[in-house]
Amino acid sequence: MKFFYSYIKEMQLAAKSFYFYIELGMAVVLLIIVLFVVPKNFSKTQKQFLFIDLPAPMVQMMVAGMSSSPDLQAEDVVLKSKGQKLSVKLFQGKGKKLYLAESREDLISLAESQRQPGVVVSLADGQLVYDYYMQGYESQKVVNLIKAAHAQGGGFMDLKQAVAPQIEVKSLETEGVILSDRENLVPVFLFLNGCIMGMFIIASYIFLDKGEGIIKAYAITASHIWVYLASKIAVLQTTTLFTSLLLVIPVFGLKVNYLMLILILLASSLFISLIGLIVASFYQNILKAFGILFGLIILFMLPALAYMIPSWDPLWIRYLPTYPMVESFKEIVVRGDMLYVGLASLGYLGASILLFVFANFRYRKTLAV
Amino acid sequence: MISVENLKHSYKKNSTFAVNDISFDVKEGEIFGFLGPSGAGKSTTQGILTGLLQLQHGKVEVAGSDVKKFKNKMYNKIGMSFEQSNVYSKLSAKENLDFYAKLFDVKTRSSMELLELVGLGDKAKIRAGEFSKGMKHRLTFARSLLNNPSLWFLDEPTTGLDPAIAADIKKIIRTENQRGVTVFLTTHNMQIADQLCDRVAFIVDGQIKLIDSPKNLKLQYGEKLVEVEYQTNDGSKKEIFSTIEAADKKRLIEVIDSSQIVTMHTKEATLEDIFIKVTGRGLS
Incomplete structure (x- = not known):
């Protein structure tokens, strides 16, 4: 019963505190970002600018060829570039937009303002010459690829025809669920909101109590310090669960396994809040603890970074x-390996038992400090 | 009620002791004053007695239990009023008391009764954060009575209170003591110690210099003189008489019989005078 009373009191205090509204506000902001700012899928349409610096009959012939292509739709458009209005011809196909500029100057201006590559095709000594206007950040690999494409003198089309029959592309992952870009952000947001924020917020709650001398007063009652700590954790778990479901339900509806989601949310927030509690036990106020909290937040966020950049997944990061947590949230949203989620939850619960014993020891030892 | 033998405590766990080899007993039903300047070791001793600080050296028994083996149930018998008010500022006065009442296993006093007792009855629904320092202090004081403690630790109970409220607090302490509550009073206010304590201990630099009743200390260290100011035909006159010398006693009776007395003071020493005399140190 003492735990229940402490929990109710902590919920009352949380509802009256600034930090509770930070967490709630952050969840709402993330939800707004996911639903209204991030498009369901980011546009993958490639833009290119082209100027054909060839004799007029050749240009007319090429434009006529492109206009008659069933894969391309031609349209005259006006683009703004550096305060000027430039007339261009747009050829739009699946996943690409090709803009035909009227002069080399227009092409350079458009490539700069739209931050897209531009190509000028001209004639010299009876040979076609390609001048590429790049943005400057392209890797040497891209530059080499372009050079290789022209090595035979035939351009990309010849290269494609030359190698296509010998190349077979196979996917290693054939059963994966393709997430929309919106859905893809949810695991990271769950991790940031539920876990990383949780560590900071529980430490803040402790520092508020330390500032008011509350822990000492609690210690001179017939209740246990572990009850005090457990009620703090329970409050954090409640808010984490609430704010996480606030994020997941509008995006996924009934598509995810909520039982496993709740399990991993409770286990991971328990684990991370205990780390927050232990850190807070070593410091007198949040200013003194800020350095270590900030360092831990950065370190603990690295797996989220690895999730966002699939090509960066060093082995050591798996030991964090x-x-x-990030992997489990990912498995939840892709409706993947629930055994992994279950084992991760068990792991966090097991580690949390040890951390809780240590946190209880620390708080009993530092009551009068 | 409290037994302390050879208590030592070092915060740095080296040979610098905040409390250095002190021993004393507090009898059941007495008000024991623990007096000393800031940094003398009063709060450290109290921290150990209440289990807030871990015992390092020595033997300490509180209410029949070794503090090393303190069980939480022990706190059903103990009340503690802290020098620094420590209440939930976001909860009202009543909510504060109601919450703490639920943490004891014994019958607790009504929160409203306690708030009335310390003069906060009409502030029950106001958030503690909006209270003045003195009001918070009274709320902390009221909280320490929730569980009807048989051993009551009071740390500077009248600090920051105006004289009228301080007088009320002293009255409450006396009343509780008359009901059988043992009081361990930590203070540097010699006046309150003088008025309330059955015995006092002087602690300086972590060591107890003296333990006795204020009355005995005054008898031992005070001067047995009476200063009398009386009216004569030439105006007022001051004379000092020994209360031991026969001639002085006779003369004093004559003055009282024949003159109009303006003022009359015994020249007994105050506790503060005795503290300075014994320890060679002031209280600030």
Whole structure:
């Protein structure tokens, strides 16, 4: 019963505190970002600018060829570039937009303002010459690829025809669920909101109590310090669950396994809040603890970074305690390996038991400090 | 009620002791004053007695239990009023008391009764954060009575209170003591110690210099003189008489019989005078 009373009192305090509204506000902001700012899928349409610096009959012939292509739709459009209105011809196909500029100057201006590559095709000594206007950040690999494409003198089309029959592309992952870009952000947001924020917020709650001398007063009652700590954790778990479901339900509806989601949310927030509690036990106020909290937040966020950049997934990052959290949230949203989620949850619960014993020891030892 | 033997405590766990080899007993039903300047070791001792600080050296028994083996149930018998008010500022006065009442296993006093007792009855629904320092202090004081403690630790109970409220607090302490509550009073206010305590201990630099009743200390260290100011035909006159010398006693009776007395003071020493005399140190 004492735990229940403490929990109710902590909920009352949380509802009257600034930090509770930070967490709630952050969840709402993330939800707004996911639903209204991030498009369901980011546009993958490639833009290119082209100027054909060839004799007029050749240009007319090429434009006529492109206009008659069933894969391309031609349209005259006006683009704004550096305060000027430039007339261009747009050829739009699946996943690409090709803009035909009227002069080399127009092409350079458009390539600069739209931050897209531009190509000028001209004639010299009876040979076609390609001048590429790049943005400057392209890797040497891209430059080499362009050079290779022209090595035979035939351009990309010849290269494609030359190698296509010998190349077979196979996917290693054939059963994966393709997430929309919106859905893809949810695991990271769950991780940031539920876990990383949780560590900071529980430490803040403790520092508020330390500032008011509350822990000492609690210690001189017939209740246990572990009850005090457990009620703090329970409050954090409640808010984490609430704000996480606030994020997941509007995006996924009934598509995810909510039982496993709740399990991993409770286990991971328990684990991370205990780390927050232990850190807070070593410091007197949030200013003194800020350095270590900030360092831990950065370190613990690295798995989220690895999730966002699939090509960056070094082995060492898997040893960070937050790695299984991000992976579990990912498995939840892709309706993947629930055994992994279950094992990760068990792992967090097991580690939390040890951390809780240590946190209880720390708080009993530092009551009068 | 409290037994302390050879208590030592070092915060740095080296040979610098905040409390250095002190021993004393507090009898059941007495008000024991623990007096000393800031940094003397009063709060450290109280921290150990209440289990807030871990015992390092020595033997300490509180209400029949070794503090090393303190069980939480023990706190059903103990009340503690802290020098620094420590209440939930976001909860009202009543909510504060109601919450803490639920943390004890014994019958607790009504929160409203306690708020009335300390003069906060009409502030029950106001958030503690909006209270003045003195009001918070009274709320902390009221909280310490929730569980009807048989051993009551009071740390500077009248600090920051105006004289009228301080007088009320002293009255409450006396009343509780008359009901059988043992009081361990930590203070640097010699006046309150003098008025309330059955015995006092002087602690300086972590060591107890003296333990006795204020009355005995005054008898031992005070001067047995009476200063009398009386009216004569030439105006007022001041004379000092020994209360031991026969001639002085006779003369004093004559003055009282024949003159109009303006003022008359015994020249007994105050506790503060005795503290300075014994320890060679002031209280600030």
